[in-house]
Amino acid sequence: MKVVIQQSDFDVAREMAEIRKSHPEIGAMVNFVGLVRDFGEAGRVREMMLEHYPGMTERCLEALLVEANERWKIVDATVVHRVGSLLPGDQIVLVLVASHHRKEAFRAAEFLMDRLKTEAPFWKKEHTVEGWRWVDAKASDEAASSEWM
Amino acid sequence: MKVVIQQSDFDVAREMAEIRKSHPEIGAMVNFVGLVRDFGEAGRVREMMLEHYPGMTERCLEALLVEANERWKIVDATVVHRVGSLLPGDQIVLVLVASHHRKEAFRAAEFLMDRLKTEAPFWKKEHTVEGWRWVDAKASDEAASSEWM
Amino acid sequence: MKIRYFARLREAFGESEEIKLTAETEVSEVAALLKERGGQWLDELSRPYRVAINGKMAAMDAKVSDSDELAIFPPVTGG
Amino acid sequence: MKIRYFARLREAFGESEEIKLTAETEVSEVAALLKERGGQWLDELSRPYRVAINGKMAAMDAKVSDSDELAIFPPVTGG
Numbered sequence: 001m002k003v004v005i006q007q008s009d010f011d012v013a014r015e016m017a018e019i020r021k022s023h024p025e026i027g028a029m030v031n032f033v034g035l036v037r038d039f040g041e042a043g044r045v046r047e048m049m050l051e052h053y054p055g056m057t058e059r060c061l062e063a064l065l066v067e068a069n070e071r072w073k074i075v076d077a078t079v080v081h082r083v084g085s086l087l088p089g090d091q092i093v094l095v096l097v098a099s100h101h102r103k104e105a106f107r108a109a110e111f112l113m114d115r116l117k118t119e120a121p122f123w124k125k126e127h128t129v130e131g132w133r134w135v136d137a138k139a140s141d142e143a144a145s146s147e148w149m
Numbered sequence: 150m151k152v153v154i155q156q157s158d159f160d161v162a163r164e165m166a167e168i169r170k171s172h173p174e175i176g177a178m179v180n181f182v183g184l185v186r187d188f189g190e191a192g193r194v195r196e197m198m199l200e201h202y203p204g205m206t207e208r209c210l211e212a213l214l215v216e217a218n219e220r221w222k223i224v225d226a227t228v229v230h231r232v233g234s235l236l237p238g239d240q241i242v243l244v245l246v247a248s249h250h251r252k253e254a255f256r257a258a259e260f261l262m263d264r265l266k267t268e269a270p271f272w273k274k275e276h277t278v279e280g281w282r283w284v285d286a287k288a289s290d291e292a293a294s295s296e297w298m
Numbered sequence: 299m300k301i302r303y304f305a306r307l308r309e310a311f312g313e314s315e316e317i318k319l320t321a322e323t324e325v326s327e328v329a330a331l332l333k334e335r336g337g338q339w340l341d342e343l344s345r346p347y348r349v350a351i352n353g354k355m356a357a358m359d360a361k362v363s364d365s366d367e368l369a370i371f372p373p374v375t376g377g
Numbered sequence: 378m379k380i381r382y383f384a385r386l387r388e389a390f391g392e393s394e395e396i397k398l399t400a401e402t403e404v405s406e407v408a409a410l411l412k413e414r415g416g417q418w419l420d421e422l423s424r425p426y427r428v429a430i431n432g433k434m435a436a437m438d439a440k441v442s443d444s445d446e447l448a449i450f451p452p453v454t455g456g
Contacts, residue, residue, distance in 0.1 A: 011162055012161050012162050012165060012180070013160055013161045013162040013163075014162075016161060016182065020184065020238060021238075024186075024187040024237055024238050025186060025187060025188065026184055026186070027183065027184055027186040028181065028182070028183055028184070029180075029181070029182045029184065030179065030180065030181055030182075030258075031161070031178075031179065031180040031182075032177065032178070032179055032251065032254075032255075033165065033177070033178040033179075033180070034176065034177055034251070034456050035169065035175055035176055035177070035178065037173075037174060037175070037176040037249070038173040038174060039174065050455070051383060051384055051387075052455070053381075053383055053429070053432070053448060053450070055432055056429060056432035056433070056448070059432055059433075060434075081455060081456075088173055089169055089170075089173050092455075092456065093455070093456050100186070102181065102183070102259075102262055103293070105181075106181075106255065106258075106259050109179075109255075110251075110255050113251055113456060116455060116456050117453075117455065117456040118452075118453065119434065119453065120453060120455050120456070121383065121429070121448075121450065121453050121455075122453055122454065122455025122456070123383060123384035123385075123450065123451060123453060123454050123455070124454045124455065125384070134384060134385045134451065134454075135454045136452075136454070137425075137451070137452035137453065137454050144252070183377050199376070200304060200305055200308075201376070202302075202304055202350070202353070202369060202371070204353055205350055205353035205354070205369070208353055208354075209355075230376060230377075241376075241377065242376070242377050262377060265376060265377050266374075266376065266377040267373075267374065268355065268374065269374060269376050269377070270304065270350070270369075270371065270374050270376075271374055271375065271376025271377070272304060272305035272306075272371070272372060272374060272375050272376070273375045273376065274305070283305060283306045283372065283375075284375045285373075285375070286346075286372070286373035286374065286375050
């Protein structure tokens with residue numbers, strides 16, 4: 001299981017290949033990729049800045065992977081999250097879960113995304129026509145996350 | 150929305166890029182990739198042959214995409230399914246759903262896979278140490294599919 | 299009417315055959331005719347199978363006429 | 378004790394500061410001390426925020442001592 005925080009982009013196919021080559025027993029892979037949308041609450045987005053808490057962020061994501069592994073029979077998983085300056089259409093986050101069967105992979109990937117959204121210390125700032133503004137946390141994310149409790 | 154049946158392999162990152170370039174409003178992409186497992190019900194798998202019903206298979210998958218689009222607010226989707234000879238570790242199927250928000254993409258991707266498993270006319274034959282055998286349909290797939298009714 | 303077979307049934311019966319229908323017929327009656335041939339026809343069609351008419355899944359009480367394409371195949375196992 | 382700030386709070390308060398704790402103190406008491414500074418301290422800490430002690434999310438009634446690292450930040454918005 002792998003957690004990476006990086007400024008550079010990631011290649012979903014390469015991350016999948018890395019897991020596949022060491023696990024011939026895998027039957028299912030579910031990937032979630034989050035992208036910078038061109039429209040936010042304050043209108044058209046020109047740029048996004050992502051900040052994190054080095055050390056805590058990695059440990060938090062590793063703990064989520066351990067929990068996903070305990071709750072579902074997954075074979076392997078990778079989380080890559082970008083920080084720094086991003087543009088509309090850019091990839092932000094990859095959650096990749098490999099398992100024997102598809103149900104476990106779907107459940108674990110959705111769990112990881114829901115909990116990442118409310119627990120992992122990342123903060124987004126958007127540049128719109130009105131200038132830079134910090135993105136507000138969403139009540140819907142809190143609700144989705146608490147359903148896994 | 151795109152449906153492709155092909156013998157050759159597919160590249161998840163390329164399929165994602167194709168959708169991303171024409172839809173800057175996408176915030177979430179969920180990919181499901183099914184792989185040939187090295188172990189089946191009759192032991193170690195050496196090879197797999199996949200047969201389909203040309204014409205019906207494509208129409209069936211297109212109808213599932215239309216239904217997914219009606220049930221969830223998705224932006225675009227792609228299904229690629231391979232036929233012919235495959236080896237353990239090979240990619241079999243890609244279901245890729247792009248949407249504004251992650252919940253819709255997760256729901257639609259899981260729906261498409263569950264229904265594809267029980268409705269799309271594909272048949273698998275495995276080569277094991279005991280020779281070639283047709284893979285039996287699973288009751289668990291029927292159960293998963295009927296939950297969407 | 300053209301009947302197409304797939305997968306295990308294709309291996310047993312061949313890819314397709316033509317039978318003459320003089321009137322609209324229920325799929326179940328066509329299946330009964332095939333089973334009357336005995337041998338592997340009886341064996342294979344005593345196991346679970348599905349049918350499609352002109353490329354759409356159909357129930358056993360659906361009706362076919364001579365211009366239709368009927369497909370008979372085992373439960374699907376793709377994905 | 379080192380206090381680190383992130384995101385909107387980092388922009389308002391700076392990246393970090395040191396305060397002296399002579400005994401174990403509840404996080405809520407530390408926050409009350411900061412708010413007493415008034416101005417943007419009062420404004421920003423009147424909005425929702427979260428705390429972590431040594432890199433783990435913590436509740437407001439958790440206790441910190443001088444050797445801990447306390448982080449204060451807005452609700453997270455990654456993913």
